[in-house]
Amino acid sequence: xxxxxxxxxxxxxxxxxxxxxxxxxxxxxxxxxxxxxxxxxxxxxxxxxxxxxxxxxxxxxxxxxxxxxxxxxxxxxxxxxxxxxxxxxxxxxxxxxxxxxxxxxxxxxxxxxxxxxxxxxxxxxxxxxxxxxxxxxxxxxxxxxxxxxxxxxxxxxxxxxxxxxxxxxxxxxxxxxxxxxxxxxxxxxxxxxxxxxxxxxxxxxxxxxxxxxxxxxxxxxxxxxxxxxxxx
Numbered sequence: 744x745x746x747x748x749x750x751x752x753x754x755x756x757x758x759x760x761x762x763x764x765x766x767x768x769x770x771x772x773x774x775x776x777x778x779x780x781x782x783x784x785x786x787x788x789x790x791x792x793x794x795x796x797x798x799x800x801x802x803x804x805x806x807x808x809x810x811x812x813x814x815x816x817x818x819x820x821x822x823x824x825x826x827x828x829x830x831x832x833x834x835x836x837x838x839x840x841x842x843x844x845x846x847x848x849x850x851x852x853x854x855x856x857x858x859x860x861x862x863x864x865x866x867x868x869x870x871x872x873x874x875x876x877x878x879x880x881x882x883x884x885x886x887x888x889x890x891x892x893x894x895x896x897x898x899x900x901x902x903x904x905x906x907x908x909x910x911x912x913x914x915x916x917x918x919x920x921x922x923x924x925x926x927x928x929x930x931x932x933x934x935x936x937x938x939x940x941x942x943x944x945x946x947x948x949x950x951x952x953x954x955x956x957x958x959x960x961x962x963x964x965x966x967x968x969x970x971x972x973x974x975x
Contacts, residue, residue: 797923797930797944804858804934805922808839808846809889809912812898815843820889820914822922845912848938850885854972855941855965856934857958859888860914860925863897866948867928871905873951878909881958883972885909891925892917933961936970 798804808821821836837848850856859874861867871888878886886909890898895913902911914920923930927946931954935941941961945954 797925797932797946798940800940800942802940803938804847804851804932804940805919806836806848807919807922808836808844808848809914809919810895811843811845812890812895812902812911812913815845815895815912816841819916820912820918822918845887845889845910847887847934850887851934851936851938854883854885854936854970855961856885856887856932857961858932858934859886859929860891860919860923860932861888861929862891862893863901864928868901868905870929870931870948870954871901871907871911873949873954874909875905875907876951877955877958880955881962884958884962888912888929889914889919891920931957933957935961935968936965941965 805822806824810816810818810820821834821839823834823836826833826835837846840846840849847856847858850858857874857877859870861870874886874888878884888907888909889912890901891914893913894915898911898913901907919925923932929945929948931945931949933941933944941964942957945957949957
């Protein structure tokens with residue numbers, strides 16, 4: 744025990760090394776907190792209260808009309824089933840058509856559809872390149888994508904950079920993320936002509952071979968059900 748007023752023996756906290764270690768520890772804490780914040784944000788952005796993921800096979804895909812990232816009209820995604828359907832929209836989604844509008848009903852009226860929901864994070868947008876390549880090989884299948892909780896300006900840059908020719912729309916409020924119970928990125932749905940979901944959605948970034956196989960299966964299954972180009 745030291746006398747009152749006299750300095751005691753040096754402690755670890757008096758060491759310059761402890762100050763350096765403390766600073767490093769502080770930086771690690773900040774970085775870890777940032778990582779956890781990003782993970783939490785993604786979780787909140789994608790999670791829903793429904794307890795299921797995507798739309799079950801055999802169910803009708805929810806109707807929606809979304810503005811294109813390039814050349815789309817102002818406003819949010821229309822998910823209304825009936826006219827004056829509250830916050831869902833004033834016009835039934837299936838009826839809202841025109842230039843710059845991605846209407847899922849219009850697509851499945853023509854034939855089978857491959858729909859990707861995505862956001863701009865990590866490698867999620869890589870699936871768009873694969874879809875672009877497959878769109879050339881499977882012209883009878885409609886490929887489309889919607890960016891969830893993203894703005895048109897940033898998504899338009901992706902469309903231009905990747906030179907995408909299939910429709911890419913935006914869902915600024917994340918309505919489709921909730922409607923489709925989106926819990927992963929991307930989420931890829933396979934839809935029969937007429938709007939029924941053909942098979943379970945892919946809930947991560949698939950290999951090109953996997954995605955190609957699922958597209959081929961969708962087309963073959965659609966034909967087996969009697970569909971031919973030009974009729975649903």
